[in-house]
Amino acid sequence: MPTPILEVNGLKKYFDVRGGVFGRKVGEVKAVDDVSFTVNEGEILGIVGESGCGKSTTGKSILRLIDPTDGEIKFEDQNIADLSAEEMRKLRKDMQIIFQDPYASLNPRHTVEKIISEPLLVHSELNHEERKERIKELLEVVGLRAEHASRYPHQFSGGQRQRIGIARALANNPKLIICDEPVSALDVSVQSQILNLMEKLRNDFNLTYIFIAHDLSVVKHISDRVGVMYLGGMVELTNKDELYDNPMHPYTQALLSAVPVADPDNRPDRVILEGDVPSPSSPPSGCPFHTRCPMAMDICKEIKPEFREVRDQHFVACHLYD
Amino acid sequence: MDEVVLELKDLHTHFFTDSGEIPAVDGVSLKLHKGEVVGIVGESGSGKSVTSLSIMHLIPKPPGKLVSGEILFKSEDISSASEKKMRKVRGNEIAMIFQEPMTSLDPLFTIGNQIIEGIRLHEKVSKKEAKARAIKMLELVGIPRADEVVDEFPHQLSGGMRQRVMIAMAMALNPEVLIADEPTTALDVTIQAQILDLMRSLNKEKETSILLITHDLGVVSEMCDRVVVMYSGQVVEEGTVREIIKDPQHPYTKGLIRSLPNLHKKEQSLYSIPGTVMRPKKDFVGCRFASRCEFAFDRCFQESPELYSLDNDRQSRCFLHDEGKGVEEFADTNIRS
Numbered sequence: 001m002p003t004p005i006l007e008v009n010g011l012k013k014y015f016d017v018r019g020g021v022f023g024r025k026v027g028e029v030k031a032v033d034d035v036s037f038t039v040n041e042g043e044i045l046g047i048v049g050e051s052g053c054g055k056s057t058t059g060k061s062i063l064r065l066i067d068p069t070d071g072e073i074k075f076e077d078q079n080i081a082d083l084s085a086e087e088m089r090k091l092r093k094d095m096q097i098i099f100q101d102p103y104a105s106l107n108p109r110h111t112v113e114k115i116i117s118e119p120l121l122v123h124s125e126l127n128h129e130e131r132k133e134r135i136k137e138l139l140e141v142v143g144l145r146a147e148h149a150s151r152y153p154h155q156f157s158g159g160q161r162q163r164i165g166i167a168r169a170l171a172n173n174p175k176l177i178i179c180d181e182p183v184s185a186l187d188v189s190v191q192s193q194i195l196n197l198m199e200k201l202r203n204d205f206n207l208t209y210i211f212i213a214h215d216l217s218v219v220k221h222i223s224d225r226v227g228v229m230y231l232g233g234m235v236e237l238t239n240k241d242e243l244y245d246n247p248m249h250p251y252t253q254a255l256l257s258a259v260p261v262a263d264p265d266n267r268p269d270r271v272i273l274e275g276d277v278p279s280p281s282s283p284p285s286g287c288p289f290h291t292r293c294p295m296a297m298d299i300c301k302e303i304k305p306e307f308r309e310v311r312d313q314h315f316v317a318c319h320l321y322d
Numbered sequence: 323m324d325e326v327v328l329e330l331k332d333l334h335t336h337f338f339t340d341s342g343e344i345p346a347v348d349g350v351s352l353k354l355h356k357g358e359v360v361g362i363v364g365e366s367g368s369g370k371s372v373t374s375l376s377i378m379h380l381i382p383k384p385p386g387k388l389v390s391g392e393i394l395f396k397s398e399d400i401s402s403a404s405e406k407k408m409r410k411v412r413g414n415e416i417a418m419i420f421q422e423p424m425t426s427l428d429p430l431f432t433i434g435n436q437i438i439e440g441i442r443l444h445e446k447v448s449k450k451e452a453k454a455r456a457i458k459m460l461e462l463v464g465i466p467r468a469d470e471v472v473d474e475f476p477h478q479l480s481g482g483m484r485q486r487v488m489i490a491m492a493m494a495l496n497p498e499v500l501i502a503d504e505p506t507t508a509l510d511v512t513i514q515a516q517i518l519d520l521m522r523s524l525n526k527e528k529e530t531s532i533l534l535i536t537h538d539l540g541v542v543s544e545m546c547d548r549v550v551v552m553y554s555g556q557v558v559e560e561g562t563v564r565e566i567i568k569d570p571q572h573p574y575t576k577g578l579i580r581s582l583p584n585l586h587k588k589e590q591s592l593y594s595i596p597g598t599v600m601r602p603k604k605d606f607v608g609c610r611f612a613s614r615c616e617f618a619f620d621r622c623f624q625e626s627p628e629l630y631s632l633d634n635d636r637q638s639r640c641f642l643h644d645e646g647k648g649v650e651e652f653a654d655t656n657i658r659s
Contacts, residue, residue: 025603050510051481156374157598187365188537192581199591214510221583221592244585258515259585264564266586272519273512275466276480 002040004174005208007061011035011071011078013057017281029281031057032068033232036307039176044202044209046223046240048255052277053229055212059178062210063095064088075176093123096169100181102161106153112139112164113149119171138167141204143197159190163197170201178210183218195222216259220244228252231288232280234307238314248316250295287319295320326394327498327531328354328377328416333391333401335369335376336604338384343604346372348555349391354499357529361542361563363578364552367599370535373552374501377533378418379408396498413443417492421504423484427476433460434472437491444454444495459490463520482513486520491523500524503535518545539582543567554610555602557629561636571638574611609641617642 004314011033016025032054039045049055061068064080073080075095083091096119099105106115120126126134126202136146142163153161162182169177170309183191199222201207213219219226220240227237228251236249247253254271273292280286284291299319307317332624335347347369354360362370375381377393379400394399401413411534413420420426428436437456441447447455453472460468463486476484485505492500502521506514522545525532534545542549542563549566551574553561580593597614609615612622621641630643 050512159598187599188539188578188597189365189581190598192583192592193596195583196592196594216585217585220585227581254512257584258511258519260514260538260544261585262539262543262567262568262579262582263586264543270515270519272515276482276513277510 002043004038005041006210007072007074008038008062009036009072009074009172011058011061011073012069013054013061013066014069023141026137028284030060030232033283034071034279035229035232035234037227037234037237039208039210041175041208042202044211046211046213046219046226047229048219048226050214050230050255050277050296052231052280054232054280055229056180057212058229059097059180059210059212060220062071063092063097063178065097066136067196069147083135090123093119093172094175095174096174096176097178097179097180098162098165098169098182102158102165103153103185106161111150111152112144115153115164116149116168119168123172123214134171134315135167135252138170141201142167142171143193156188159193160230161172162186162194166197166201170205173205174207176208178212179277180212181214184213184215191218198222215259216256228255231277231283233288234315235289235317236315237307242314248310248321249289249315249318250293250320251289254294271289287317324356324358325355325478327394327396328395328533330373330377331390331392331394333373333376333393334389335372335381335386336389337386337636345389345555345602345604346386347376348602350394350552350555350557352550352557352560354533355529356498356531357525358548359525359532359534359546361543361546361549362533362535362552363537363549365537365578365599367554367601368552369555369602370552371503372404373420374503374535376532377501378412378416379403380418410444412494413440413492413497415497415500416499417495418501418503419485419488419492419505421507423481423488423508424476426488427484429476432475433487433565434471437472438486439496440491441494454488455494459494460487462493463487463490464516465490481509482516484508485513485517488519488526489517493528493530496528497530499531499533501533503537504537505534506541507536507538514541521545523577539567539579551578554600556610556639557637558611559637560629561634565634565636571632571636571643572611572640573615573617573642577614609639 004056011032012034014028014030017027019026019028036059047055060066062073068081113135116138117131120131135149139146139148144163183194211222223240225239226243230251236252247256254273257271275292278291286302287300287305290296305319306316307315310316310321330350330352333347333350337344337346350373364370376388382629388401392399434453434456438452441452441455457472460471465471465486469578506517524530536542546563548562550557553574559575570579577595583592595614600610607626609627610624612618627639627641629637629639631637
């Protein structure tokens, strides 16, 4: 039985919508609404979904970069949601994040050395010499050279910048890394370099990743288990082969069939969904997907389906399997 | 073969910057037949967008300049056409849709206004007629409540709807050629599927020729008849979709296809091409891909390869074809080891 490193129970994040002269609360956006999952040690959990489904908010709530409204986040049996800011700061040594945009997440006025030394200054007790040594080591681990330390971010290409971001995340030997769309800003040939690097690092340092992305092929390639989110909720979660070979939720089925495949002889039968994702500030009643679901029934409009284990390790939130 | 509607002959578009002259498009030739969908594929910096902007005379000058080459639209060279002439061509004969629908729609005007402006610029119709046509176009591209949307502003629409509006605007005058520059890159997959479906049906019904610029080989494989692969400002390979995807000849195309994670295959480690795309340089000698190429030999660094014509109208810019070896034999001995 694998041991969970992270347990998320009933995570909610509502953003207030304020309006009027006095900035009164006029509504709320349910960005993440009751999401639960576990992440086992050493695994890569992929989270996919379209824009606005709450996947990034989930990732940031786990690190408490934004404070969740409700719910429990247990990291190594400690409930993160209750920790003080100071305790949380110490814990972030073990939990790191890699951002999507390597152009925006590195300070343009700092050298690479300064960028990577920042987490070391905060969390480690290394002296100046040791820090230099560690930075050199980190740069080599991510496939850059030691002399790159004195350069500035603008002197690097997109892929190299993402490597710097990875080096910074690795600096304090974290246990869990949240990767928020780490390769979506990169070109195909560079994307595969970064994916391979991330897999290698996982194996070398026994890391655990939560890999958030919108690209289903990338998520399939790197993950062990995959969760699919729609409009703030998790709709399906299982191991990757099961999910891609045997998707149960109608949304997952549509999502998978919508991916263009680079194979002119093998064009899948397409389920083209009608319409757009509804606004999370006024989500539909019942199942949030019923407005676009090709298989919607009467019950879907009224009762929100429970997220439950339908088969062994295969969780789905859909009335079709009641 | 059908008539050629658009042809580029040895097109050179250079940018003159403080740090020197950059040949962003360096001798590109391609043909687009009536009713055909041709894809231009390449990574960022390969010159695919500059090629499409050059056709429309939308390159900011300075610093950009169309240095030499011909752009033949229905056998007429428009490469040095006047601005007045281009105004007649743009929208009416060749229309374009861009990647980011929010920045290419004017936030201060209603959807209807923006479509009507184009129609009234090219045809003598009353405002009322033009509006009726705008509504019809919006219905055609699958926008619900078209008669209301026509009076709404861009911010009231979602990304997918905005891209539909862009397509409606581009198709309003029945252009012969539609240039689509990364039309679905900013959209989610389920919305992308809708837009691609729409473009396909417009192509079938109206016989519009489409030049589709994208970096996504999946999109290319679903949409295009023929594909042109660009690298560092040059065409490196050309062929039908099936040929390019199933049997790529140029080492770059080969690498690009192998580095894609595939949804329907299980593989352990992804192939990756080392290094990054070279920026186009003036007077560069040698193959631009040589420094990243696993097959490179001495000649690749000393001479610049030509486009070699292969069977079935295929072309590939690689010395291996000259050596009579073909990439296949190299591939069999090298890649799989």
